[in-house]
Amino acid sequence: MAIETQMKVHNFSAGPCILPREVFEKAAQAVLDLDGSGLSILEISHRSKPFIEVMEKARALVKELLGAPERYQVVFLGGGASMGFHLVPQNFMKTGGRGAYVNTGTWAKRAIAEAKLAGEAVVLASSEDSNFNYIPKGYTIPADVDYFHFTSNNTIVGTQYKALPKGPVPVVSDMSSDIFSRPVNVSDFALIYAGAQKNMGPAGATMYLFDPEALGKTGRKLSPMMDLANHAAKDSMYNTPPVFPVYVIMLTLEWLRGIGGIAEIEKRNAAKAGLLYDTIDRLPLFEGTAAKEDRSLMNATFVLKDKNLEPAFDELWKAAGISGIRGHRSVGGYRASLYNALPLESVRVLTDVMEDFAKRNG
Amino acid sequence: MAIETQMKVHNFSAGPCILPREVFEKAAQAVLDLDGSGLSILEISHRSKPFIEVMEKARALVKELLGAPERYQVVFLGGGASMGFHLVPQNFMKTGGRGAYVNTGTWAKRAIAEAKLAGEAVVLASSEDSNFNYIPKGYTIPADVDYFHFTSNNTIVGTQYKALPKGPVPVVSDMSSDIFSRPVNVSDFALIYAGAQKNMGPAGATMYLFDPEALGKTGRKLSPMMDLANHAAKDSMYNTPPVFPVYVIMLTLEWLRGIGGIAEIEKRNAAKAGLLYDTIDRLPLFEGTAAKEDRSLMNATFVLKDKNLEPAFDELWKAAGISGIRGHRSVGGYRASLYNALPLESVRVLTDVMEDFAKRNG
Numbered sequence: 071m072a073i074e075t076q077m078k079v080h081n082f083s084a085g086p087c088i089l090p091r092e093v094f095e096k097a098a099q100a101v102l103d104l105d106g107s108g109l110s111i112l113e114i115s116h117r118s119k120p121f122i123e124v125m126e127k128a129r130a131l132v133k134e135l136l137g138a139p140e141r142y143q144v145v146f147l148g149g150g151a152s153m154g155f156h157l158v159p160q161n162f163m164k165t166g167g168r169g170a171y172v173n174t175g176t177w178a179k180r181a182i183a184e185a186k187l188a189g190e191a192v193v194l195a196s197s198e199d200s201n202f203n204y205i206p207k208g209y210t211i212p213a214d215v216d217y218f219h220f221t222s223n224n225t226i227v228g229t230q231y232k233a234l235p236k237g238p239v240p241v242v243s244d245m246s247s248d249i250f251s252r253p254v255n256v257s258d259f260a261l262i263y264a265g266a267q268k269n270m271g272p273a274g275a276t277m278y279l280f281d282p283e284a285l286g287k288t289g290r291k292l293s294p295m296m297d298l299a300n301h302a303a304k305d306s307m308y309n310t311p312p313v314f315p316v317y318v319i320m321l322t323l324e325w326l327r328g329i330g331g332i333a334e335i336e337k338r339n340a341a342k343a344g345l346l347y348d349t350i351d352r353l354p355l356f357e358g359t360a361a362k363e364d365r366s367l368m369n370a371t372f373v374l375k376d377k378n379l380e381p382a383f384d385e386l387w388k389a390a391g392i393s394g395i396r397g398h399r400s401v402g403g404y405r406a407s408l409y410n411a412l413p414l415e416s417v418r419v420l421t422d423v424m425e426d427f428a429k430r431n432g
Numbered sequence: 433m434a435i436e437t438q439m440k441v442h443n444f445s446a447g448p449c450i451l452p453r454e455v456f457e458k459a460a461q462a463v464l465d466l467d468g469s470g471l472s473i474l475e476i477s478h479r480s481k482p483f484i485e486v487m488e489k490a491r492a493l494v495k496e497l498l499g500a501p502e503r504y505q506v507v508f509l510g511g512g513a514s515m516g517f518h519l520v521p522q523n524f525m526k527t528g529g530r531g532a533y534v535n536t537g538t539w540a541k542r543a544i545a546e547a548k549l550a551g552e553a554v555v556l557a558s559s560e561d562s563n564f565n566y567i568p569k570g571y572t573i574p575a576d577v578d579y580f581h582f583t584s585n586n587t588i589v590g591t592q593y594k595a596l597p598k599g600p601v602p603v604v605s606d607m608s609s610d611i612f613s614r615p616v617n618v619s620d621f622a623l624i625y626a627g628a629q630k631n632m633g634p635a636g637a638t639m640y641l642f643d644p645e646a647l648g649k650t651g652r653k654l655s656p657m658m659d660l661a662n663h664a665a666k667d668s669m670y671n672t673p674p675v676f677p678v679y680v681i682m683l684t685l686e687w688l689r690g691i692g693g694i695a696e697i698e699k700r701n702a703a704k705a706g707l708l709y710d711t712i713d714r715l716p717l718f719e720g721t722a723a724k725e726d727r728s729l730m731n732a733t734f735v736l737k738d739k740n741l742e743p744a745f746d747e748l749w750k751a752a753g754i755s756g757i758r759g760h761r762s763v764g765g766y767r768a769s770l771y772n773a774l775p776l777e778s779v780r781v782l783t784d785v786m787e788d789f790a791k792r793n794g
Contacts, residue, residue, distance in 0.1 A: 079470035083477045086675055094463055094472045101460040108441035108753075110456045112634040112680065115445045115756060148510025148636060149657065152671035156655045187655055267672055272474040274510060274636045274674030293518045293549055295511065309514035310629055312636030313448055314676060318474065394477060
């Protein structure tokens with residue numbers, strides 16, 4: 071079977087998003103025939119030896135790439151980070167207890183809403199007063215809450231924690247949009263969770279990396295589907311896992327290890343974001359929307375100071391093969407997502423378009 | 433890119449399981465380039481026009497193929513039918529209320545356990561006394577429960593309801609392993625749910641088809657992730673859906689419509705199961721394990737009367753390219769799963785092996 075390929079699009083989509091080309095090629099091959107088995111990755115049993123190996127490799131790669139302590143556990147579940155918002159209080163909030171949160175935007179709000187359904191949510195700080203364009207600082211995490219939760223990178227508004235908070239209670243972080251983009255000291259966290267569809271793989275799986283010693287302290291009687299300890303005890307196979315998404319996660323993490331792991335990707339990401347933010351700051355037509363010190367290296371948000379110029383700008387970047395830089399429907403403007411697999415070349419195409427546009431409209 | 437194909441395996445796996453060859457080919461193509469867009473199905477935004485069309489088509493095909501009434505809603509969520517077990521009492525059991533169940537095996541038990549966590553589960557009938565080898569009959573569904581739940585096909589033990597129960601209360605059915613294999617009168621049901629990985633697609637998505645008028649009556653304050661009405665109101669896009677699994681579901685349902693829909697597949701399935709059960713019954717070496725009147729057309733379970741012959745039989749079917757007919761680890765013996773996409777030819781290879789084996793060991 072001959073397969074047509076055509077890949078000239080520069081995909082800046084905020085997620086699901088670009089993955090490495092070699093991952094698409096290996097994944098397509100496996101859909102037809104997994105490793106010469108005569109079976110598609112879509113039809114093999116999740117209890118088969120080949121898939122058990124895939125699952126174990128994916129789990130091990132998460133720990134290896136992030137340098138997680140031996141005792142930490144990894145599971146992949148369906149449902150997205152939105153299911154994670156629900157699982158956090160189920161697994162960490164005592165009956166009648168409370169969780170502390172920082173409100174940095176849409177996803178933090180959804181996480182807080184889930185905590186309120188389960189008990190009490192203490193919002194320690196919020197940047198809602200300023201359209202979430204900065205990361206709140208200077209608050210104290212109380213010692214009498216059951217856990218502390220923050221969103222490490224905020225895809226919609228383009229802010230990111232530069233220093234990751236530590237606390238006197240179990241720290242939980244939704245790292246959906248910057249996991250595997252930079253080093254993390256995993257032992258500072260009771261739980262890190264992340265929807266796969268940014269730096270890890272396609273939509274359809276969410277990764278939970280946690281310290282098993284932090285679990286089982288709530289007094290809650292949990293459904294086995296809501297119980298992270300149960301999923302870990304069953305090696306992430308309590309029920310049929312999302313087989314293909316986990317397979318693509320494995321391929322993507324293998325790619326990341328192959329290019330040099332977190333140390334290398336951190337450099338590449340800094341170069342990409344540096345180029346784009348420098349361009350935004352240098353050209354008077356454009357303006358970044360996030361506070362400079364909190365700018366996300368994953369999602370660069372900016373506007374045209376003169377909104378009337380948008381149609382002309384849109385025409386230009388579309389003609390250059392750029393896709394997905396329109397801002398989130400809730401905020402407008404522009405957002406260029408610079409996830410791990412996006413090449414520097416694509417950023418250069420964008421900044422060239424911006425320079426060109428500035429010259430024409432200078 | 434040239435892709436190697438090799439497809440001589442007869443895949444009788446109980447799920448994930450065989451899908452049509454043309455689905456694998458179209459899915460592999462879309463992983464490289466979706467409809468000439470220059471983008472992989474794995475990297476497109478779920479808010480993009482192409483994916484919104486996929487989602488709408490998949491939802492519409494479910495209703496069309498099953499002849500569902502206009503007002504019924506379809507959503508695709510992550511988490512498998514095991515998440516469905518949890519969602520059923522959340523959406524149908526009143527606070528302090530109760531649900532009625534029939535216990536027909538492992539999956540029914542898990543559904544019952546979830547109801548017990550949410551409130552009270554009334555087990556109306558059970559075939560546990562006989563290793564679940566029959567479908568209980570002759571019970572009455574009480575009018576004072578919140579809903580009635582049954583598992584239409586039991587993959588592990590190979591039993592299947594021939595007449596689908598109706599009741600004086602909302603009827604809910606886990607049809608994971610026989611959805612789209614035969615006609616169903618959808619309006620008899622408040623909710624039909626099914627993990628995709630049998631007749632619908634790959635692992636990673638679960639379909640919920642429901643009457644919205646049956647929802648919102650429990651008094652429970654639900655997480656938006658647990659609330660079927662919320663997911664329906666957001667067109668199955670409240671959060672990022674499992675994009676690729678939904679795409680493959682769409683392809684599989686298009687294939688089913690193309691071959692003639694439920695009417696045609698019902699005939700094919702009857703022919704396949706007829707051939708296999710006839711062979712089991714005719715050859716004295718073999719014995720079916722489910723009560724004849726309740727035999728599943730999807731999963732035929734059988735044993736060798738002389739267990740000592742198993743290694744010799746195993747050698748023979750493996751040599752014929754047959755895969756996945758070992759029984760579930762909890763019951764042993766053999767199980768040939770005959771899902772929609774399995775060709776009659778594969779069943780013939782198996783029955784030829786059985787005939788051959790019988791001659792050698794007659």
